[in-house]
Amino acid sequence: MSTRPTEPANTSSPPPFPEGWYFLASRRAVEKARLIQKTWMGESIIIWCDHDGRICVAESHCPHLGADLGPEAGGRVRDGRLVCPFHGFEYDTGGQCVATPFSAPPRATRLRVFETTEVLGLIFAWWGTGGRAPQWDLLLGPLDQTGWSALSVQTLRFPGHPQETAENAVDLAHFRYVHGYHKVDRLEPVLVDGHYLQSRFDFASIRRIAGLAVSTLEFTATTHVHGLGCSFVEVREHTIPFDMRFWVLATPVDGRLIDVSLATQVGELRGLRRRVAGLGFLPLPLRAPVMNRILARMQKRDVLQDVTIWSRKKHRTRPRLARSDGEIMQFRAYCRQFYPDPTGDSHNDKGDHEAREKAREKAREAQRQ
Ligand code: FES
Numbered sequence: 165m166s167t168r169p170t171e172p173a174n175t176s177s178p179p180p181f182p183e184g185w186y187f188l189a190s191r192r193a194v195e196k197a198r199l200i201q202k203t204w205m206g207e208s209i210i211i212w213c214d215h216d217g218r219i220c221v222a223e224s225h226c227p228h229l230g231a232d233l234g235p236e237a238g239g240r241v242r243d244g245r246l247v248c249p250f251h252g253f254e255y256d257t258g259g260q261c262v263a264t265p266f267s268a269p270p271r272a273t274r275l276r277v278f279e280t281t282e283v284l285g286l287i288f289a290w291w292g293t294g295g296r297a298p299q300w301d302l303l304l305g306p307l308d309q310t311g312w313s314a315l316s317v318q319t320l321r322f323p324g325h326p327q328e329t330a331e332n333a334v335d336l337a338h339f340r341y342v343h344g345y346h347k348v349d350r351l352e353p354v355l356v357d358g359h360y361l362q363s364r365f366d367f368a369s370i371r372r373i374a375g376l377a378v379s380t381l382e383f384t385a386t387t388h389v390h391g392l393g394c395s396f397v398e399v400r401e402h403t404i405p406f407d408m409r410f411w412v413l414a415t416p417v418d419g420r421l422i423d424v425s426l427a428t429q430v431g432e433l434r435g436l437r438r439r440v441a442g443l444g445f446l447p448l449p450l451r452a453p454v455m456n457r458i459l460a461r462m463q464k465r466d467v468l469q470d471v472t473i474w475s476r477k478k479h480r481t482r483p484r485l486a487r488s489d490g491e492i493m494q495f496r497a498y499c500r501q502f503y504p505d506p507t508g509d510s511h512n513d514k515g516d517h518e519a520r521e522k523a524r525e526k527a528r529e530a531q532r533q
Pocket residue numbers: 226227228229230231248249250251252253
């Protein structure tokens with residue numbers, strides 16, 4: 165009979181809602197729909213915008229008698245104010261009740277609102293553990309827009325965790341194995357500065373027809389990770405050449421599913437050194453939008469390859485790494501800051517929290533005896 169001790173499971177997941185800034189919608193989508201309702205962090209929220217362009221992200225139930233404020237329940241925006249379908253209380257974009265149909269608005273009646281910030285028309289909201297205020301600003305710029313295409317945004321929903329999607333930035337081995345890239349080389353050590361992590365690397369992509377290499381694109385990528393909800397990648401292609409920017413924006417829905425939104429834009433394509441899909445025949449202003457459509461499709465295809473892995477994987481708390489894996493553990497150490505202890509002890513992850521809980525339980529047990 166074997167006496168080999170069994171290993172602990174080594175698969176506990178990080179808490180589902182790490183603290184940080186998370187993408188919710190584009191300004192254009194909010195303006196078009198007027199009132200959006202969605203689920204994030206396991207709760208229902210609404211998003212709307214007033215005449216001055218102020219965006220409000222708030223809980224989606226009325227503080228008066230709890231009606232659902234979403235559009236399907238009859239909630240609507242009138243003169244920039246959100247109007248509750250139950251008794252007509254009106255809220256401004258600060259969340260304050262500013263009017264009711266039958267009496268003066270009760271001063272204490274306010275919606276719980278979330279802090280928002282906007283980057284190039286992408287609206288992000290802050291999720292703080294235990295309701296904590298924003299711990300950092302989401303600074304992605306300045307991002308010059310001269311000659312750049314408009315942003316294209318597409319969203320995928322699948323079972324996953326934002327830490328797993330963000331970990332891609334340092335997992336250089338998977339770029340070769342999953343995406344089939346070549347010459348993947350780190351350019352400089354991963355840089356960590358508080359909530360910010362930077363990963364720079366080169367890679368090449370070979371397009372094949374009938375198994376033959378027909379063209380090689382050579383890229384340099386600089387990935388800026390701003391917490392687990394927002395990875396922003398600046399990419400330079402050297403042979404055509406051109407610049408692109410893309411964002412991988414992961415937002416937890418309910419503790420099981422996440423929405424991953426992919427936003428891309430391409431810089432002005434002037435002085436092409438190579439012929440690409442007839443781009444050279446297009447007038448300059450049309451080249452970047454056409455290229456952006458092509459690259460958005462490629463990016464989606466790449467991310468779908470990841471989704472097959474992400475949606476089925478288990479989180480290994482102690483991964484058995486090989487030398488070629490890159491800075492996975494440095495990334496994991498960086499992630500710990502996004503799971504602050506809700507009891508107020510600073511910067512401990514779930515593992516530490518569980519260990520402390522066990523120690524407390526043991527102490528309580530000892531006291532009972
Ligand atoms: S429940 Fe919203 S106004 Fe009464």
